[in-house]
Amino acid sequence: MLAFLIRRLLQTIPTVLAVVLLVFVLFSVVPGSIASTMSDDSDPQVELRMKKQLGLDQPVYMRFGAYVARLATGDLGASFRTREPVTTMIAKRAWPTLQLIFASMAFAVLLGVPLGFIAALRPGSLVDTVSMVLAVSGLSLAKFWLGLLLMYLFALKLGWLPSFGYGDGGLKYLILPAVTLGVSPMALLARTTRAAVLEIMTADFVRTARSKGMSETRVVKWHVMRNALVLILTTMGLQFGALMGQAVVVEKLFSWPGIGSLLVDSVLQRDIPAVQGSILVVVLFFLAINLLIDVLYGVIDPRIRYA
Amino acid sequence: MTGVPLVEVEDLRIDLDDGSRRVAAAEGISFRIDRGETFGLVGESGCGKSITALALIGLLRPPLSIGGGVIRFDGKEIQHLSAAGQRELRGNRIAMIFQEPMTALNPVSPVGRQIAEMFVLHKGKSWREANQLAVESLASVRVPAPERRVNDYPHQLSGGMRQRVMIAIALACGPDLLIADEPTTALDVTVQAEIIELMRNLCAERGTAILMISHDLGLVANVCRRVAVMYAGRIVEERGSADIFRAPSHPYTQGLVASLPRLGSRAALGRTRLKEIAGVVPAITGFPDGCRFNPRCAQATDICRTVAPHTDVLEAGGFVRCYHHA
Amino acid sequence: MKLRANLVIGGSLFALAIIVGLLAPWLAHTDPVMDANLMNAEEPPSWTWWFGTDGQGRDIYSRVLYGARVSLTVGIVSQLINSVIGVALGLSAGYFGGWWDDVVNALTNLMLAIPSLIFALAIMAVLGPGLTSLLIALGLTNWSFTCRLARASALSLRNQGYVQAATVLGYGDLRIMITQLLPNMLGPIVVIGTLGMGSAVLSEAALSFLGLGVRPPFPSWGSMLSEARDQITTAPWLSLFPGLAIFLTVLGLNLLGDGLRDILDPHSRSRRT
Amino acid sequence: MHEPQRKPDDDLILRVEDLAVHFPLGGGLFGRERRLLRAVDGVDLSLRRGECLGLVGESGSGKSTVALSILGLLKPTHGHIVVDGREVATDSQSADRKALARTVQIVFQDPYASLNPRQTVRRTLEDPLRVHGVAAKSEIEDRVATMLKHVGLRPEQADRYPHEFSGGQRQRIGIARALILNPKIVICDEPVSALDVSIRAQIINLLLELKDTLGLSYIMISHDLGVVEHMSDRVAVMYLGRIVENGDWREIFERPAHPYTQALIAAIPDPLRHAPLATTGGDLPNPLNPPNGCAFSPRCRYAEAVCRSEPGPVLETRPDGHAVRCWRSEEIAGQAALASSLSGHP
Amino acid sequence: QTPRKGGTIRMTAPYGSSFTSLDIHTTQRAQDEIYAKGLHRSLYIWDSAEGKPVPELAKEAVVSGGGLVYTFKLRDDAYFHNGRKMTADDVIWSYNRIMDGTKAYPGARYVRVIEGAAAVEKGQAKDISGLKKIDDFTLEMKLTEKVDPGFYFFTALTSIYPADEAAKESFIQKPIGLGPFKFVEHVPGSRIVLERWDRFYKPGKPYADKVIVSVMGEAAARDVAFRNKEIDTSVLGPAQYVAYQSDAALKGTIVEVAEVFTRYMGMNPSFKPFADKRVRQAINYAIDTDLIINKLVKNKAYRATSWLPLTSPLYDKTMKPYAYDPAKAKQLLADAGYPNGFEFEWTTSQNESWGLPIVTAVIPMLDKVGIKAKVKQVETAVLAEVVRSGDYQAFVYSQQSGPDPQAALKCFHSSTPQSACNYMNFKNADFDKLVDEAGQADDPAKRGQLLQKANALLYDEAPVWFFNYNKAVMAVQPWLKGVQLNATELTHQNVEDLWVDETSPAK
Ligand SMILES: Nc1ncnc2c1ncn2[C@@H]1O[C@H](COP(=O)(O)OP(=O)(O)OP(=O)(O)O)[C@@H](O)[C@H]1O
Ligand SMILES: Nc1ncnc2c1ncn2[C@@H]1O[C@H](COP(=O)(O)OP(=O)(O)OP(=O)(O)O)[C@@H](O)[C@H]1O
Ligand SMILES: [Mg+2]
Numbered sequence A: 001m002l003a004f005l006i007r008r009l010l011q012t013i014p015t016v017l018a019v020v021l022l023v024f025v026l027f028s029v030v031p032g033s034i035a036s037t038m039s040d041d042s043d044p045q046v047e048l049r050m051k052k053q054l055g056l057d058q059p060v061y062m063r064f065g066a067y068v069a070r071l072a073t074g075d076l077g078a079s080f081r082t083r084e085p086v087t088t089m090i091a092k093r094a095w096p097t098l099q100l101i102f103a104s105m106a107f108a109v110l111l112g113v114p115l116g117f118i119a120a121l122r123p124g125s126l127v128d129t130v131s132m133v134l135a136v137s138g139l140s141l142a143k144f145w146l147g148l149l150l151m152y153l154f155a156l157k158l159g160w161l162p163s164f165g166y167g168d169g170g171l172k173y174l175i176l177p178a179v180t181l182g183v184s185p186m187a188l189l190a191r192t193t194r195a196a197v198l199e200i201m202t203a204d205f206v207r208t209a210r211s212k213g214m215s216e217t218r219v220v221k222w223h224v225m226r227n228a229l230v231l232i233l234t235t236m237g238l239q240f241g242a243l244m245g246q247a248v249v250v251e252k253l254f255s256w257p258g259i260g261s262l263l264v265d266s267v268l269q270r271d272i273p274a275v276q277g278s279i280l281v282v283v284l285f286f287l288a289i290n291l292l293i294d295v296l297y298g299v300i301d302p303r304i305r306y307a
Numbered sequence B: 001m002t003g004v005p006l007v008e009v010e011d012l013r014i015d016l017d018d019g020s021r022r023v024a025a026a027e028g029i030s031f032r033i034d035r036g037e038t039f040g041l042v043g044e045s046g047c048g049k050s051i052t053a054l055a056l057i058g059l060l061r062p063p064l065s066i067g068g069g070v071i072r073f074d075g076k077e078i079q080h081l082s083a084a085g086q087r088e089l090r091g092n093r094i095a096m097i098f099q100e101p102m103t104a105l106n107p108v109s110p111v112g113r114q115i116a117e118m119f120v121l122h123k124g125k126s127w128r129e130a131n132q133l134a135v136e137s138l139a140s141v142r143v144p145a146p147e148r149r150v151n152d153y154p155h156q157l158s159g160g161m162r163q164r165v166m167i168a169i170a171l172a173c174g175p176d177l178l179i180a181d182e183p184t185t186a187l188d189v190t191v192q193a194e195i196i197e198l199m200r201n202l203c204a205e206r207g208t209a210i211l212m213i214s215h216d217l218g219l220v221a222n223v224c225r226r227v228a229v230m231y232a233g234r235i236v237e238e239r240g241s242a243d244i245f246r247a248p249s250h251p252y253t254q255g256l257v258a259s260l261p262r263l264g265s266r267a268a269l270g271r272t273r274l275k276e277i278a279g280v281v282p283a284i285t286g287f288p289d290g291c292r293f294n295p296r297c298a299q300a301t302d303i304c305r306t307v308a309p310h311t312d313v314l315e316a317g318g319f320v321r322c323y324h325h326a
Numbered sequence C: 001m002k003l004r005a006n007l008v009i010g011g012s013l014f015a016l017a018i019i020v021g022l023l024a025p026w027l028a029h030t031d032p033v034m035d036a037n038l039m040n041a042e043e044p045p046s047w048t049w050w051f052g053t054d055g056q057g058r059d060i061y062s063r064v065l066y067g068a069r070v071s072l073t074v075g076i077v078s079q080l081i082n083s084v085i086g087v088a089l090g091l092s093a094g095y096f097g098g099w100w101d102d103v104v105n106a107l108t109n110l111m112l113a114i115p116s117l118i119f120a121l122a123i124m125a126v127l128g129p130g131l132t133s134l135l136i137a138l139g140l141t142n143w144s145f146t147c148r149l150a151r152a153s154a155l156s157l158r159n160q161g162y163v164q165a166a167t168v169l170g171y172g173d174l175r176i177m178i179t180q181l182l183p184n185m186l187g188p189i190v191v192i193g194t195l196g197m198g199s200a201v202l203s204e205a206a207l208s209f210l211g212l213g214v215r216p217p218f219p220s221w222g223s224m225l226s227e228a229r230d231q232i233t234t235a236p237w238l239s240l241f242p243g244l245a246i247f248l249t250v251l252g253l254n255l256l257g258d259g260l261r262d263i264l265d266p267h268s269r270s271r272r273t
Numbered sequence D: 001m002h003e004p005q006r007k008p009d010d011d012l013i014l015r016v017e018d019l020a021v022h023f024p025l026g027g028g029l030f031g032r033e034r035r036l037l038r039a040v041d042g043v044d045l046s047l048r049r050g051e052c053l054g055l056v057g058e059s060g061s062g063k064s065t066v067a068l069s070i071l072g073l074l075k076p077t078h079g080h081i082v083v084d085g086r087e088v089a090t091d092s093q094s095a096d097r098k099a100l101a102r103t104v105q106i107v108f109q110d111p112y113a114s115l116n117p118r119q120t121v122r123r124t125l126e127d128p129l130r131v132h133g134v135a136a137k138s139e140i141e142d143r144v145a146t147m148l149k150h151v152g153l154r155p156e157q158a159d160r161y162p163h164e165f166s167g168g169q170r171q172r173i174g175i176a177r178a179l180i181l182n183p184k185i186v187i188c189d190e191p192v193s194a195l196d197v198s199i200r201a202q203i204i205n206l207l208l209e210l211k212d213t214l215g216l217s218y219i220m221i222s223h224d225l226g227v228v229e230h231m232s233d234r235v236a237v238m239y240l241g242r243i244v245e246n247g248d249w250r251e252i253f254e255r256p257a258h259p260y261t262q263a264l265i266a267a268i269p270d271p272l273r274h275a276p277l278a279t280t281g282g283d284l285p286n287p288l289n290p291p292n293g294c295a296f297s298p299r300c301r302y303a304e305a306v307c308r309s310e311p312g313p314v315l316e317t318r319p320d321g322h323a324v325r326c327w328r329s330e331e332i333a334g335q336a337a338l339a340s341s342l343s344g345h346p
Numbered sequence E: 001q002t003p004r005k006g007g008t009i010r011m012t013a014p015y016g017s018s019f020t021s022l023d024i025h026t027t028q029r030a031q032d033e034i035y036a037k038g039l040h041r042s043l044y045i046w047d048s049a050e051g052k053p054v055p056e057l058a059k060e061a062v063v064s065g066g067g068l069v070y071t072f073k074l075r076d077d078a079y080f081h082n083g084r085k086m087t088a089d090d091v092i093w094s095y096n097r098i099m100d101g102t103k104a105y106p107g108a109r110y111v112r113v114i115e116g117a118a119a120v121e122k123g124q125a126k127d128i129s130g131l132k133k134i135d136d137f138t139l140e141m142k143l144t145e146k147v148d149p150g151f152y153f154f155t156a157l158t159s160i161y162p163a164d165e166a167a168k169e170s171f172i173q174k175p176i177g178l179g180p181f182k183f184v185e186h187v188p189g190s191r192i193v194l195e196r197w198d199r200f201y202k203p204g205k206p207y208a209d210k211v212i213v214s215v216m217g218e219a220a221a222r223d224v225a226f227r228n229k230e231i232d233t234s235v236l237g238p239a240q241y242v243a244y245q246s247d248a249a250l251k252g253t254i255v256e257v258a259e260v261f262t263r264y265m266g267m268n269p270s271f272k273p274f275a276d277k278r279v280r281q282a283i284n285y286a287i288d289t290d291l292i293i294n295k296l297v298k299n300k301a302y303r304a305t306s307w308l309p310l311t312s313p314l315y316d317k318t319m320k321p322y323a324y325d326p327a328k329a330k331q332l333l334a335d336a337g338y339p340n341g342f343e344f345e346w347t348t349s350q351n352e353s354w355g356l357p358i359v360t361a362v363i364p365m366l367d368k369v370g371i372k373a374k375v376k377q378v379e380t381a382v383l384a385e386v387v388r389s390g391d392y393q394a395f396v397y398s399q400q401s402g403p404d405p406q407a408a409l410k411c412f413h414s415s416t417p418q419s420a421c422n423y424m425n426f427k428n429a430d431f432d433k434l435v436d437e438a439g440q441a442d443d444p445a446k447r448g449q450l451l452q453k454a455n456a457l458l459y460d461e462a463p464v465w466f467f468n469y470n471k472a473v474m475a476v477q478p479w480l481k482g483v484q485l486n487a488t489e490l491t492h493q494n495v496e497d498l499w500v501d502e503t504s505p506a507k
């Protein structure tokens, strides 16, 4: 198992390096520079000096080399904009983003999976139809529009929840953004679960279980759930990626102090070290989650061995 | 042995709802199995063997359903039993082994647990006791080192081992009837021999009757005392196993026996051209009128093409469904 | 039958969107760009202005019709790019295996690891807002699923008898890939493509929200929705109609995808490889 | 490396020498020792013109792997394959591939998976001709029509898609495709085992007829010993990647010399005898972890110490052409003859 | 009504989704100065009531040396949040820091007015020679030009930092200032929390215990939050301005002020048609500016006449803006040799008040006189660069045009580089002369006259389409009192004067 983990970790290195390179190259050709967003009317000499200070006067490959060298020591550089180390900036933002991502995923799982099960156990029934129509609808909404509607409804009309912000970090602030973000993975999970359960219900071993004289509830509990979990996990793992992407929109909408909003701000202001750092962290997070899920596979599905 | 047969099936009809209409996937199925008897069901792929077995054990699921007829088990009609009543029989008194030992076992559950479930379900045992009994069951199907094997997952076992596990599950509660639906089709001949012998011996020990389903007429004839041949949803002939091979009565059975080269026949008779059965098996939606074998039958006459034949009881025992039987 | 309901509804919604886009010049009441008349600004829906007018006095109905052109172009073209890239890479990787497979796998993992919206955001920042940039950004960032699928299909089809037979018959690699593999993997790829179009339309909206959308003045649903968001309480029709257009089109595409999946790919399974 | 011995044996159309195919399993980008699956290990075979060689053996014993290597679909780890006097290049260039295609063809087991569902029968049959440079339209049409007639299909059925045919008809199409380039050797990998029982005889008869009319050589792979006995001139028995016995069909079936061959034959149920089947005990060994010594030794009732420690001896060909790979073949031969005479086949 | 002590003030920072930095010297975004007004203090402060900067950390300023030398008497009761008393050293240290050329602090352009500052910036000197500490609380400042230093040293860009402490690493995490509130917490992207600084130098102030500044870039979200009483202030865009006006419950919350920004379309004189004054005038005639302000901007702006805005002390009430007269526009175009108009590319950002929506509304109007405009949309960051590099045919922008009229007009001086603020690369000898003379004039009235003339000349030259002067509108909850009408930027409130009464829902 340990060997497996180490091997998987080693395998992520090329991906991470490629991400670094990709983002670096991408942003070395981007028009607009940090200098122009910093001041309205600085004189060109000053700007030049600033570029020098930020190392922007060097050729791209030199900068890349320096960047990778620093990266190896865990240094993501200093933000052009705030002049703070990018690691500090990200560290401050990481927890809210994690909260948001995991809360959305929890919402998606807690609602989507049971919904999918219920739908699959009564295929063709009203429950099935309604929940699947809801699921598809959930997938078809523009995130920020949905967020605004939720905000309008639950904060303004009903007054149940605060409409924005991180507040003191309390749960009530988390609910609206998490739900907004969680709707589409929820919908996807409901559908995946339904499809997985439906498929497993036709599997031979389910017929075996029935031939043992088992009630349908027991069949589901003893034999279907664990098998469905494998498929559900796969969807979850991939959804984490989409979630990180969508978080950009949701964080911006709800003034959520996460990496997503840091990323957008940094992109728009050409704060290249911050952009690179944020994307790198997002990628590392995704890779870590998927590593975790791979480990979980091994726990759930004995056919996958990590000898 | 009492006079009541263990299983009595009379004029069973199984409907298939293909969305717009119902067609009979099998009809007029009648047979009887005595206690401890071995009974074989052979026939072409798709002729309705498996669904007949599923009807017996109450596992038909939509779009298939019982369309008529009676199934008596131990003298009691069971075709309209409640779900709970059926579960009472299923596994406990009627057990079943399926064709694919790989897919018939839950891949993510240890085999020991899958056996133990039987004792929990039907014998009211605790999981601990059940697990202990599972080890004994595995030992009884001659799996080496059963204490270790109970913790294995299906993929860690070979095909033959898996099928032994299936047998252990099926025989766990000492059923009166074991339905074996092509238990060895996926296995090699040497392994097949192992499994068949194991099944035969265990059932003989416990007085369990076997309903054995296979494509392989040779295998069934070897294993079973009586054999029924199905063709396109109907039983066309039912005989003692030696008779049916030596002197097949229905033209289809005759064709089957003659069409396949038997080991040793070339050595004995030289290479002769095999006898062919012309044409193809009809599709379930396009069964011909009259005798369903008529389009492929050399002896078919007008009556064969219009009116389905009744069963003729043969003097030598058994019956056949043909106007021209030998 | 129930299965076909989603196909019919989804197909009709999508077809409707396409027709609306194609016939926009004939169906629209006014020019979506030039007919800004501040005298009619922010009229609520009425008989004259079916969907109301916006702050510049443009007819929302006409803009929604024209918006279909941009939004559907974004959806269809970017997904086509994705499909072509994904199929070309996945098919060849699955067929040839070896180092090429490793390279493609690494690329796919890379694409999977960077959330596509974030990647698209970065590309848009580089290319600047505009339709072409958007097509490129969305077209380059979403092929990993298609690629994986194509690769998995190619891997399994490669061992099918007819592919082996083609090899044994001396067919060239390209011929095998195009005549033997491609037609037989198209079903699930079309399904993924349909769903991908839906998400491209949504991504366009999201990027508009982030300020990196299609270049005006031609309206897209995403930019209309994004521009109208401040007035969601005061002039709800501004966001309602483009929002509905997006919702119904994406819904249609999702339903269509599901329907096609039921037909083309009954045993689809999102197993990881 | 040893050069293939170029015996001027014109009669041999195919020679396989010391063939080995090893599949590396698992292993990643970084390190981790790879496990080798020795699917085929040191196989020698030969096929004469007009001959049908039966290849039998348990599932996983490497029969298909041998076939695929001969066809150039698998790259052998070691060994030589000489087809019609030409060595099959290990990294087949497309020219070689084409030349090979005109010599060796294959009929697959599964008639459903072996036809491209998106191509009409005509396309399936015409394309190979085009690939091989037959340009004249009339010639192509002619050859397709003739071939269809050969395999018992009507030429007008050519414009249909595979799903419009029954399993037996599909297998006929598969045979037609294999024969369209006029090959000399046809490898039949379980050509009937996926077919309905009542159809099998049609296909077996067809294959035998075609062999005679077209002068083909066959390698016939099957589990069904009845079919193998019926069709073969010579039979090779494989066990765990090696040939354990090889000889004239009559020799093999009447005087099986290897304990495995004996077990195989004895395990066939005889319909006329309601008698227990002969069993060997034990399961198939794991090819990833083969037993020490002779691979069959754990299941062999004759096994002695030498069998368990030393790998089987080389395949030793007796003067009558019968070859066995067994330490104790001499002693066993007598008992087997006895057993077979007792089994009472009619 | 006596101000209530205690309570929490919940302000919003509406211009983007996070604060740039806690080092206020590094950022000149309006967003950041909102919190800086609580945390930091500069030499001067903007007095909204007077409409001009007044000394803050200086008690008085004595002018000598022909208006070039200022001697400041500094406060001796100003304490940094670490408890240390501010002295002249801190001022000198802070200005030296701002002139660190390698850091390119945006405040440098203000400090550069002190003699010797530029040398420090270029690395030729270590200390600004024009700054002299007389004693701990007396500071002498020598200027390079005759200007009012108040306009240069009132923004947070020139905040006074505690010398040396501010050089420490931790400063950027936990800034220390002289303001009425001290730093408690910063949740990046979400909010900054400040709490009362008890040793603030104005007796009895600040009133509130706590100030929370929440970052809320989304107007729609802000709207919901304001209506939901979660925030005390919200900046309103045109749409919401109208909505709030027509909502009885919200009408009373509106606070508006004319700000010192001029919105305009800049035209590149090196693009041939725009080189001709008549073409530029024609554009001013062709656009129905009032209609746009009325309908699109919802009157959340004042019609621009020339460059100097309404709030400028030199705003000329007698001037009339260009009338909407397409016929005249056509005539002028024909005179200039473009009877059939021409085509140009118009670079714009997405900004709702001076970006895309305006452009889209103008395009059809220009179309009517034959001028075709092609839109080129860029991000704000890119636009800023485009404008300074001159890489445009036309652009639309919002530029600070006050509060100092002289500085505002100086932007059009031919000696001002395009990359500074002469974005249209305006060159006009008459104009230069007027501005130069004004710079020399000692008499403020004379100076005013000259500058007004220059402003009128700009009107006639029409280097830009004069669109509007910004009207800032903020919604303020009824319980928040003491809001100042700051014309430089309405959101920049001197927080010590704000207080909340007990109806505030915040604890
Ligand atoms: N779930 C089902 N849905 C639709 N048709 C079915 C279903 N199960 C069986 N059938 C049809 O009923 C007929 C009989 O099927 P059955 O499985 O009993 O055949 P079989 O004799 O067991 O064949 P095989 O030897 O291939 O197992 C077939 O034509 C089959 O297509
Ligand atoms: N591509 C491959 N990669 C890895 N292992 C393989 C591959 N192909 C075959 N094998 C393994 O090689 C061994 C021989 O396989 P092969 O298919 O040749 O057996 P076979 O005798 O044809 O069996 P069957 O009778 O089941 O067709 C098996 O253990 C199989 O699992
Ligand atoms: Mg069956």
Ligand SMILES: [Mg+2]
Pocket (backbone or CB within 6 Å): D063, D064, D065, D189
């Ligand atoms: Mg094989």
Ligand code: NI
Pocket (backbone or CB within 6 Å): D001, D002, D003, D079
């Ligand atoms: Ni060699």
